[in-house]
Amino acid sequence: MENFNRLNDLYFKKLLGDKKRKNLTLSFLNGILNKDDENCFTDITFLDKDNEPLTLDGKLSKLDIRADLNDGTQVDIEVQVCPFKLMAERSLYYWSKMYSEQLEKGAEYKKLKKAIAINLLAFDYLEDEQDWHNIYNLLNVKSHNKLTDHIEMHFLELPKFTLKDMRKIRASEAWIAYFSGKYSKKELEEIAMTTPAIKEAVEFEDIFLQDKIERRAYEQREKAIRDYYSYMSAFKEEGLQQGLQEGLQQGLQQGLQQGIRKVAINLLKANMSIDFISQNTGLNEQEILHLQQLITK
Known part of the structure; x- marks a missing residue:
């Protein structure tokens, strides 16, 4: 591979x-x-x-x-x-x-x-x-x-x-x-x-x-990391452009927060640890556990 x-x-x-x-x-x-x-x-x-x-x-x-x-x-x-x-x-x-x-x-x-x-x-x-x-x-x-x-x-x-x-x-x-x-x-x-x-x-x-099971689990972990980099890169670029034009407005902040929550949800679905998700999204443990409850409902 x-x-x-x-x-x-x-x-x-x-x-x-x-x-x-x-x-x-x-x-x-x-x-x-x-x-x-x-x-x-x-x-x-x-x-x-x-x-x-x-x-x-x-x-x-x-x-x-x-x-x-x-x-x-x-x-x-x-x-x-x-x-x-x-x-x-x-x-x-x-x-x-x-x-x-x-x-x-x-x-x-x-x-x-x-x-x-x-x-x-x-x-x-x-x-x-x-x-x-x-x-x-x-x-x-x-x-x-x-x-x-x-x-x-x-x-x-x-x-x-x-x-x-x-x-x-x-x-x-x-x-x-x-x-x-x-x-x-x-x-x-x-x-x-x-x-x-x-x-x-x-x-x-x-x-x-x-091993199909092991490989599938491996690929899910890799996808979660790629998604994280992709989302973070897009948000940083969007935030920079918006900031240069008119500063960071409340709407952009809300959009960034929504994107970060999407990243966290994808990482949860890939069975990443709460520690890993918190370190790479800035969300605290309580916020991540709340998202986890929403997924399992």
Whole structure:
């Protein structure tokens, strides 16, 4: 399938969030975290966080993939396709929740383990950084000495990625090449020569696309995202033209609100999360739930 979006949340979770394919998840994590054969992670336990009740500004807090590694390290892998300006703040919030949830009431702080947040982004986010992979820790602003290794945040920006030498490819580069969608099946086969997990990922992708139910769900998610971009682009253009001519009038505002509600309804029909809809339309949770009730009537 041409232009297959491997960052589609449904596909991504099927590929790297399923215990049946945890060897792929470990390959991805060990590559991104630059682990060698001697200190690599050897096992992973997935934690289902889709129904997390905690909220942030009235929005449902939802992690894409949350897991514990064999040494107790906590990891959160989040994929973001649509540009989001507050990515750092949201990632830090998820990290803090992941870190604090380790301790039960009355437990000692020494039981806390390292927590790692990995953000896989389909857009440029860090304007002052040229590299596609940037890692952040807690450091002294003068000496740059690390206070603790318990916090680690990774930002992987796919648009910045370019494979320089396919013959000397690292595991992290192989995975980013796969998710970037910039390389053909033939090129991925060559990459798989150095990273066998990529071959398995490509094989699973073929099986996924041959499943009519899975493919239909995937296409619905993709349509919802395309509709969102289309509506937002049209509204922004219309608003700009109207604003240049006569300013933003009340009628335009009402039209924009109606359009935004239509976008939200389409996203609900595609089974997108309340958190995703709220972030990309500006509607609060109560407004979205009201629209959901109208649909189900």
